[in-house]
Each structure stands twice: as C-alpha cells, then as structure tokens.
Amino acid sequence: MNAVCLPARVITPSTCGAAAWMLAFVLVALAGTSAAIANWSTCGKPCETPSSAVYVQLTPGDNPIRLVALPPTSDDKYSMLFNALTNADPTLAVLFADFIWAGAFAPYLLDLNLALTQDELNVVAPRLLQFTTINGARIADPYYVNAGFLYYRKDLLAKYGFTGPPSTWDELEHQAAVIMANETTTNPNFWGYSWQGSAYEGLTCNALELFASHGAGTIVDADGHVSFNNAAGLKALTRMQRWIGWISSPACAGYIEPDSEADFLAGNSVFHRNWPATLGTLQGTPLQHLVGIALLPNDGPGTRSHGTLGGWMVGINKAVAMRGMAVDILLALVSPKTQVANFRNFGRLPTRSDMYFGSGLCQPFNLSHAQICDVTPLPDDYIVNRFSAQTTSNYVKASSFVYKAVNDVLVGRMSPQDALNQAECLMVALLHGRDALPGHCLFEVRVANWATSLVTAITSVSIVIVVLCIVAVMVQAAHPVMKAASPSFCVAILTGGAILLSSNYAAAVYPPSWPGSCWVSAWLFAVGFALMMGALIFKHWRVYRIFRSTSSIGGTGFRVVKLTNVMLARYLSIMLASVAAAMVVWMALQGSAPVSARVFVPSPCAATDQDLRQFSFVCAYNAPGLWLLGVGSLALVATATVLAIRSRHIAMLMYNESAHMAVCTYNIMLVTTLTIPVMALTSGNATTLLVIRAVATVIVVLGSVVSLFAQKFWIIAFYSPEDVDRLAKQRARRDTFNTNMGKVQPLPPL
Numbered sequence: 001m002n003a004v005c006l007p008a009r010v011i012t013p014s015t016c017g018a019a020a021w022m023l024a025f026v027l028v029a030l031a032g033t034s035a036a037i038a039n040w041s042t043c044g045k046p047c048e049t050p051s052s053a054v055y056v057q058l059t060p061g062d063n064p065i066r067l068v069a070l071p072p073t074s075d076d077k078y079s080m081l082f083n084a085l086t087n088a089d090p091t092l093a094v095l096f097a098d099f100i101w102a103g104a105f106a107p108y109l110l111d112l113n114l115a116l117t118q119d120e121l122n123v124v125a126p127r128l129l130q131f132t133t134i135n136g137a138r139i140a141d142p143y144y145v146n147a148g149f150l151y152y153r154k155d156l157l158a159k160y161g162f163t164g165p166p167s168t169w170d171e172l173e174h175q176a177a178v179i180m181a182n183e184t185t186t187n188p189n190f191w192g193y194s195w196q197g198s199a200y201e202g203l204t205c206n207a208l209e210l211f212a213s214h215g216a217g218t219i220v221d222a223d224g225h226v227s228f229n230n231a232a233g234l235k236a237l238t239r240m241q242r243w244i245g246w247i248s249s250p251a252c253a254g255y256i257e258p259d260s261e262a263d264f265l266a267g268n269s270v271f272h273r274n275w276p277a278t279l280g281t282l283q284g285t286p287l288q289h290l291v292g293i294a295l296l297p298n299d300g301p302g303t304r305s306h307g308t309l310g311g312w313m314v315g316i317n318k319a320v321a322m323r324g325m326a327v328d329i330l331l332a333l334v335s336p337k338t339q340v341a342n343f344r345n346f347g348r349l350p351t352r353s354d355m356y357f358g359s360g361l362c363q364p365f366n367l368s369h370a371q372i373c374d375v376t377p378l379p380d381d382y383i384v385n386r387f388s389a390q391t392t393s394n395y396v397k398a399s400s401f402v403y404k405a406v407n408d409v410l411v412g413r414m415s416p417q418d419a420l421n422q423a424e425c426l427m428v429a430l431l432h433g434r435d436a437l438p439g440h441c442l443f444e445v446r447v448a449n450w451a452t453s454l455v456t457a458i459t460s461v462s463i464v465i466v467v468l469c470i471v472a473v474m475v476q477a478a479h480p481v482m483k484a485a486s487p488s489f490c491v492a493i494l495t496g497g498a499i500l501l502s503s504n505y506a507a508a509v510y511p512p513s514w515p516g517s518c519w520v521s522a523w524l525f526a527v528g529f530a531l532m533m534g535a536l537i538f539k540h541w542r543v544y545r546i547f548r549s550t551s552s553i554g555g556t557g558f559r560v561v562k563l564t565n566v567m568l569a570r571y572l573s574i575m576l577a578s579v580a581a582a583m584v585v586w587m588a589l590q591g592s593a594p595v596s597a598r599v600f601v602p603s604p605c606a607a608t609d610q611d612l613r614q615f616s617f618v619c620a621y622n623a624p625g626l627w628l629l630g631v632g633s634l635a636l637v638a639t640a641t642v643l644a645i646r647s648r649h650i651a652m653l654m655y656n657e658s659a660h661m662a663v664c665t666y667n668i669m670l671v672t673t674l675t676i677p678v679m680a681l682t683s684g685n686a687t688t689l690l691v692i693r694a695v696a697t698v699i700v701v702l703g704s705v706v707s708l709f710a711q712k713f714w715i716i717a718f719y720s721p722e723d724v725d726r727l728a729k730q731r732a733r734r735d736t737f738n739t740n741m742g743k744v745q746p747l748p749p750l
Contacts, residue, residue: 055081056094056329058322065329066091073256074098074201078396081105088319093326094333096143098201099131099311100399103392106134110316113138115327123334125356130389132313139315141334142351144342146275146310147383148209149375153270154292156183165271165294167305169213169239172271172297176247179270187268192247194260194269197240199407202256204386204399205308206273207406210236212306212384213298219402220387224431229424235299237416241409253410275310276372279347289368293375295382306384311351347372394430401426434600445616448687452508455694459504462698466498469705472713480724481715485657485708488565489539492572493708496532497701499524504694511596511617518595518619519587526579526629532704533636534575536665538568540643543658582632586625595619616686630676637672640665660707667703671696 057066070077078101084092085108097105112121121138128142150172152165160179166172176192183190196202204219212218214236217227244250252260257274264272265285272278273296282288298305314333316326332338334351340361342348349357349372362373388395405423408414414422425441470491477487506521597620648662675696682688715724 055084055092055096056326057091058093058320058325059091060322064322064325072258075396075400078104085109085317085319089317090319090321092317093320093322094314094316094329096312096314097140099142099309099313100201100386100388100395102131102134102139102313103388103395105315106137106139108318109139110318110320110323110326111137111139112141112316112330115316115323116331120331123352123354125351125353127356128311128351131311140313141315141330143312143314143333144339144348145351145357146277146349147378148205148273148296148307148310149276150294150296151264151272151274151278151370152292152294153287153290155290156270165292166297167295168300169210169297170300173243173247176271180247183270189266189268191249191252191263191269193243193271193273194255194263195248195252195273196255196257196260197244197248197253197407197410198256198259199403200256201399201403203403203406205310207237207240207402208308208384208386209273209296209306210240213296213303214239215299215303218384218387220390220398220427220431222390224390226424226427226431229420232299233420234416237406237409237420240406241416244410253407276347276349279370279372280345281347282370291370293370293372295375295379304381305379307382309383309385391431398427398430401430443614445614445686446510447508447690451687451691455504455508455690458698459501459694462702463498463501466494466501466701466705469709470494470498473709476716479716480721481712485712486539486542488568489535490708492535492568493532493539493704496528496530496535497704499528500532501528501697501701503528504697507693508690511619515594515596518621521619522586522621522629523583526583526633527576529633530575530579530636531572532701533633533640533668534572535568536661536668536704537636537640537643538571540640540647540661540665543661544643544647579632582628586622586628589625590622593620593622595621618686634672637665637669641669656711660711664704664707667707668700671699671703 054067054069057068058064059066070080078098081095081097081101082104085095085105088108116138124132124142128145129138132138132140132142150165156179157163157165157175160175160182162175166175172193180190180192196206208219211228211233214232216230216233216236217225219226219228221227244253249263251263255263260272261274261278261281263269264274264278265281265287267287279293282291295305296307314330316323316330320326336352336355339348339350339352339355343350343355343358343361350359350361355361357376357378358372359376362371363369386395387398391398401423405414405419409416409419421440425437428437428441473482473487473490473494476482482490503521503524506517506524509517509521511518596617598615599618599620600615644662644665647658675692679689679692682692719727
C-alpha cells in the first residue's frame with residue numbers, strides 16, 4: 001500500500017511518513033488488524049510506528065482515529081497523560097507510557113486480563129511482567145524495551161591506536177582526552193563524550209548507570225534502602241562533574257537524547273551514551289558504517305558494567321468509550337510483525353518471549369554495521385532496573401530529586417557531596433518518613449543565644465523588682481495606705497508573680513541537657529499563676545462583697561466584710577492543692593512518654609527542602625494535660641475579669657483601690673488573650689516562642705506591680721502617716737456627706 005498524506009485535522013508530526021503510519025491505524029479500525037500489520041511490516045522506515053510522541057484518540061464518526069502529539073520531554077509527557085487520565089476523558093483510547101509510570105497510571109488503565117485471551121497475554125517475556133502488573137492487574141502490554149549502551153567511533157579509535165572501546169570509565173576518559181586533543185585542531189566543536197545531563201528522567205538513567213557501575217548501589221535498593229550516598233557514589237558523581245568542560249561539552253548539562261544524539265551524528269564526539277534506538281537513527285547517515293556499540297564501562301576491578309533498563313508499554317484508558325477498537329489497536333501494536341518492523345527500522349527491542357531483545361532477528365555479524373546483537377546476549381547483571389517498584393506512585397517525584405541534584409552539580413550550583421546529601425534526605429523522607437532520616441539530614445534549630453540572654457536578663461531584673469516590692473510591703477505593713485490594701489493579699493500576689501517569672505529560667509534551658517526542665521517550668525508556671533491570680537481573685541471578691549453590702553443597706557455605709565489572713569491562707573491553700581492535683585494527673589497522663597521530643601518545624605525559606613529536615617527539641621507535653629492547665633488558667637483570668645468589671649468603681653473605697661485592681665486584671669486578661677494565638681502562630685520557632693513567653697510573663701507581673709503598687713509607694717514616699725490619716729478622715733466626711741445627699745462622687749486619689 002502506498003503511503004498518502006492525510007488532512008491536517010490529525011495532530012501528528014508534519015511529515016508524509018507520519019501520515020502513512022496514521023493510515024495504518026485507520027486500517028486497524030476499518031479493515032481489521034491484519035491489514036494494518038501488513039502495512040507496518042512492509043512499509044519500511046517512512047511508515048514510522050506510533051511511539052511515545054503521541055497518544056491515540058477515538059471519537060465516533062467516519063474518521064474515528066486521531067493522534068494527539070505529546071511534549072518532547074518524559075516529564076511533560078507524564079503530566080499531560082496523567083491529567084487526561086484523571087479527568088476520565090472517554091476519547092483518550094490507547095497511550096504509550098514509560099514503565100516507571102505504571103504505579104501512578106494503574107488506577108486509570110484497563111486490566112488487560114479482562115480484555116485479552118490467555119494466549120494473547122502469554123506472549124510477553126516474563127521478566128517484563130513486573131513492570132506492567134500492579135496488584136495483580138495487567139495494566140498494559142510492554143511495547144518495546146531499552147537499555148543504556150555506549151556508542152563509539154571505530155574509525156577514530158583505530159586512527160589513534162586504540163584496539164577497542166573502553167571497558168572502564170578511566171579508559172573512556174583517557175581515550176576521549178587523547179582523541180579530543182588531536183581532533184579539535186581541525187574541529188573546534190569536537191568533544192570526547194556526549195550524554196544526557198539535562199534535569200529530566202534521562203539524567204536519572206545516566207546517574208543510575210554511573211552509581212551502579214561504581215558499586216554505589218542502585219539509588220533505591222530492592223529492600224527500599226536509599227543507597228547512593230557513599231564513597232562510591234561520591235566518586236561517580238564527582239566523575240560526572242569533572243567531565244563537563246573536560247571531555248564533555250558544557251552543553252551536555254542541558255542535553256536530552258535528541259540533542260546528544262545529534263551531536264554524535266554530526267561527528268562532534270567519539271563516545272556517546274544512548275538507547276538502542278540510535279542504531280535505527282544511524283541508518284542512512286555518513287556514520288552508519290563507522291559506529292560500534294558496546295556495554296557501558298565500569299570502575300574497574302570489583303565493579304560491573306550496567307545499563308539502565310528503559311521501556312515503554314501500551315495501555316488502554318479505563319474510561320474509553322470505544323473499547324473494542326482500542327483493544328484492536330493495542331493488539332496490532334504488540335503483534336509479532338509490528339515488533340519485527342520496530343526492531344529492524346528503529347532499533348526498538350521486542351518484548352515478546354520468542355524475540356526478546358532482538359533474539360533471532362539480527363543480521364549476520366558485519367564489522368561495518370553495528371546492531372544490538374553485537375552486545376548480546378548481555379551479562380546477566382548488566383541490566384539495572386530503575387527504582388519504580390520500590391517507590392510505586394512516588395517514583396516520578398523520587399526521580400526528580402535525583403536528576404535535579406545531579407544537574408545542580410553539573411552546572412556548578414552544588415558540590416557533589418551536598419547534592420548526594422540533599423537527594424538522599426529528600427528520598428528517605430518521601431519513602432520512609434521524616435523519622436527515618438539519618439542524622440546528617442537533620443538541622444537542629446536551637447534557641448538563639450541572644451534570646452536566652454535577653455530572657456535571663458529581663459527575668460532577673462523583674463524578679464529583683466518584685467522581691468524589693470515584697471520587702472517594701474512587709475516593711476510598710478503598718479502604714480495606713482498599705483494597711484488599707486491588706487498586706488497579706490499584696491505579698492501573696494507578688495510571691496505568685498516571682499514564682500511565675502522564675503518559670504522563664506526553666507523554659508530557657510535546652511531540654512536534652514536537662515529533661516526535667518520541662519516539668520519544672522510547668523510546675524512553676526502553674527503554681528505561680530494560680531497563687532497570683534488566686535490572691536487577686538479573692539481581693540476582687542472581697543471588694544465585690546463590700547460593694548454588694550453597701551448596696552444592700554441603701555448606700556448609707558459599709559457592712560463589715562471579713563477575710564482574715566487565716567481565711568486567705570486557707571482559700572489559697574485549697575486552690576494550690578487543686579493545681580498540684582491537676583499537675584499530678586497531668587504527669588500521670590504523660591506516663592513514660594518523654595516530655596522532651598524532637599519536633600520538625602517549618603523553614604522560613606519555603607522554596608527549599610529545609611521544611612523536611614529542620615527540627616527543634618521542645619517540651620512535648622501530653623495534650624489533655626496541657627489543655628487542663630490552659631483551660632484552668634483561662635478560667636482564673638475570666639473569673640478575675642468578671643469580678644473586676646463588677647467592682648471597678650466603688651466610690652467610698654480608699655485610694656481608688658478597686659480601679660487599680662481592675663487595671664491589673666485587665667492587663668493580665670489582655671496579655672493572655674494576645675499571647676496565646678501569637679504563640680500558636682509561631683510554634684515552629686523556638687527562639688520566638690521563648691521570647692514571647694518571657695516578655696508576656698514580665699508584662700503580666702510588672703504590669704500588676706505598677707497598677708497595684710505604684711500609687712501606694714508614691715503616697716508612702718511623699719506623705720507621712722499622719723498626713724494620710726488626716727486626709728483620709730477629711731475624705732471620709734466628704735464621702736459621707738455626698739452619700740447622704742444622694743451624690744456619690746469619689747474624691748480625686750491622694
């Protein structure tokens with residue numbers, strides 16, 4: 001059948017040859033599979049069969065078959081096909097997919113066990129079934145297989161006295177350097193070795209070959225161990241880095257297969273790494289009889305040569321509307337005649353058991369014509385699988401970690417060791433979780449020294465101020481101003497504040513150096529806050545009782561409301577005992593779980609991988625216990641606030657005490673309300689958390705000192721007790737007069 005060019009409705013490469021193989025597809029649909037096979041097997045190279053460059057679209061009508069072009073790179077192909085599959089496009093019928101995509105594509109591809117006969121299923125080489133079978137479902141049939149090989153210029157090796165291709169990487173470097181030194185005198189574009197160094201899947205294949213042939217492992221071994229970050233891996237990656245600008249063009253760092261192949265076919269390199277398809281590309285070129293094919297080199301004694309297994313499979317979209325026609329197309333693509341044509345015309349290695357890797361299909365050995373049989377049968381361990389089986393649906397992401405890191409080395413953005421570390425850390429975190437990361441992957445974020453110094457300084461100054469206030473209250477306990485303020489309440493509030501402040505010291509301790517610091521900090525906070533707030537609440541309650549008693553007798557005087565020191569001590573003891581019981585319960589809930597733990601925290605650099613590996617040691621309290629402490633503390637603040645609001649202005653209370661108490665309580669409520677959400681938002685930064693906690697504690701305590709005692713100490717400093725008694729009596733008479741006149745007007749404060 002003569003090939004004809006079809007209308008441009010069909011999306012294909014704009015060549016008459018491409019239109020010819022599309023015509024073969026039409027024959028599949030209209031005249032049956034046999035006619036299409038006959039067309040493919042007799043048409044020759046112009047009738048190039050569909051490959052990874054397209055997928056098949058089926059729509060009802062007179063011309064049901066369309067070929068939709070895919071992007072050039074493997075990663076972009078994957079993205080386009082994956083989006084089409086996940087959107088359940090019923091017109092997407094038959095698609096070509098890399099073996100490594102099997103895990104991701106499996107949910108969307110038809111199980112061929114349900115569509116093909118047993119005889120049709122059994123023709124595939126058993127070795128390949130592992131790539132196309134997912135959880136027992138045969139999601140595709142292998143279309144062709146690949147492996148990495150070394151192509152070399154036989155004429156140039158002979159010209160410079162080399163008897164054969166290199167078997168080690170050292171030999172390759174030596175031969176390439178010698179030939180380059182001579183050839184560049186007449187061809188300045190000549191380089192020793194062309195390969196694929198762009199940041200894409202092909203670079204993962206190259207890196208895998210280098211790692212494996214140096215004895216560094218297979219990136220992810222069969223047991224899931226990430227294996228390449230070792231001395232052999234460092235040697236392999238350092239070698240790749242050294243090639244760029246020495247025996248390989250700097251442009252290699254951006255090459256994909258067509259680029260490196262074009263460089264080789266143009267006569268600009270002596271060695272070239274590529275797939276068997278290059279054998280087909282060589283046909284009809286000036287280099288056809290000058291090129292040989294060999295196994296890739298190794299690192300010498302104790303190492304073996306390895307080529308990455310590549311390959312493409314053909315599958316059927318589970319959501320396709322025209323399933324019968326899709327099955328016919330698939331069978332045509334994997335038929336014997338199609339595979340023979342693929343092999344002879346394009347170097348695509350068959351996947352059928354009876355002709356696997358070109359068995360029985362090669363021409364007689366010919367020194368002037370390279371073919372795959374020149375290197376087959378391959379050593380049993382030459383083929384190295386990519387790590388798709390170990391990573392399943394995570395393969396594409398895992399592979400990107402490898403090729404991006406290696407490419408960063410090639411272009412000079414990263415050292416080989418840093419690249420190995422980064423790729424290993426990312427892959428371990430992806431495959432096994434962050435808890436499995438080795439130590440060198442982790443970056444501990446400790447509290448900054450300046451923050452510890454700052455917290456220690458402001459806490460120490462604050463505690464000194466509070467202690468001085470306690471001494472002053474006790475010394476001036478008999479002074480009318482202090483006596484009216486009830487010194488026992490004042491001392492209890494200040495003592496609680498001092499204990500609360502001291503919790504900052506324990507909070508600033510590095511938890512691993514003293515695990516008990518976490519519980520010390522919690523106990524000091526709970527006891528100090530409870531003592532401080534408890535005394536303040538009882539003081540508010542006493543004032544409120546005075547207010548109530550004044551109202552109940554018609555505003556004509558005070559009813560005596562007693563709250564002795566003994567009663568205060570009893571009430572505070574009950575509150576502190578309750579807090580201690582809650583703390584004991586909390587510690588019991590914690591059980592044997594460590595209270596100090598490593599916690600991963602977000603990085604301020606969202607564009608890096610540090611989020612995976614940055615951690616701090618923090619106090620990892622039991623959540624119910626932490627909630628118990630938090631809710632209890634908030635309950636104290638809420639109770640004090642309610643009482644403060646209801647008793648904030650009592651006209652006949654001396655020295656505006658109720659107003660100052662209210663200001664103190666409002667300060668505590670406001671700081672607490674603001675601090676809790678701010679600490680929650682900055683939970684990933686240990687330095688910020690410590691500073692916020694310490695500053696909030698200082699503001700709470702010193703704010704209470706200022707609001708409750710600043711005016712008192714000012715009066716004590718500038719008024720004698722006699723002056724205070726005289727002014728108080730005058731104020732009392734004036735208050736009584738105003739009250740009896742129905743005008744409750746408080747005097748200005750002293």
